Amino acid sequence: MNNDLIRTYSYRISQANRSQLVVVIYDLAIDYLKEACQLEKVEEKRHNIVNAGRAIDQLIVGLNMEFDLSQNLFIIYNHIKRSLISASVKLDNGELERVIALLSKLRKSFYEVSKADESAPLMKNTQNVYAGLTYSRLGACESVTNNANRGYIV
Template sequence: MTKDQIQAYTARVTQASRTELIVIIYEIILEDIKTARLCYKNNDIEGYAKELKHGQRFLNELMGTLNYTYILSYDLMSLYLFVNKAIITAIYKKSPEKLDEAETILEKLYSSFKEVSKQDNSGSVMQNTQQLYAGLTYGKGVLNETFIDPQQQNRGFMA
């Protein structure tokens, strides 16, 4: 993952609701699988394994945060275990063949949670963060992000 991608995900996480956080995690896992495939095509087996292990850490986060008071959590755990097994197989066999099935499952779950997140009006999980505003500034056609805290009165230069 590039620094720009990490920065974009970080900005999104600070403003995300609970379901949007899950959507972001799915996006990261899918991006890691995509990058791993690219590494494999370029014969970068080390990068291939690194990207898959990174995605696996996020998958483990999804597994660890399931709430088993809901029956759906058991079904999700079964799917996550299947995807995890496919990733492990892909790493140790050094072949992306098993990733197709895993990617299909993750894409379906991603689209489902994305629809649910549109209906989630719970607000941002992180309460004490700076407000993020994005807009075109002095750069020529460049989008710059600026963090502004309206509560902070001491911004700028002090004489």
């Protein structure tokens, strides 16, 4: 995962409410698995599979087991974890594609839920990010403000 994508995910996480955060975690897992499918080096492929597994772990930790839906999701997430372990051992892109398809379906469902959730972001006092394009004779350049105090005033 490149630095721009990491910054994008960091921003999305800092601005997300509970349901949006679940969607971000799904996106992270899917991106790691898509990248793993494209990689040839075994160690890099396994590293991305492990990172996707960590994202699934976060989804498992966030479940409230008092609800039947959470228990069903727990079963699905455990199946995904077993599939990731199998894919990591066998280096099977077909297994990874099946996991990506399953995660994409779940993500779509949670995305629909997140559109209805109007609660406040979980993180408070986060840095405001303003970005835009500036134009010069050399072309367009991206401009991002960088607040040096990062939300702290002394």
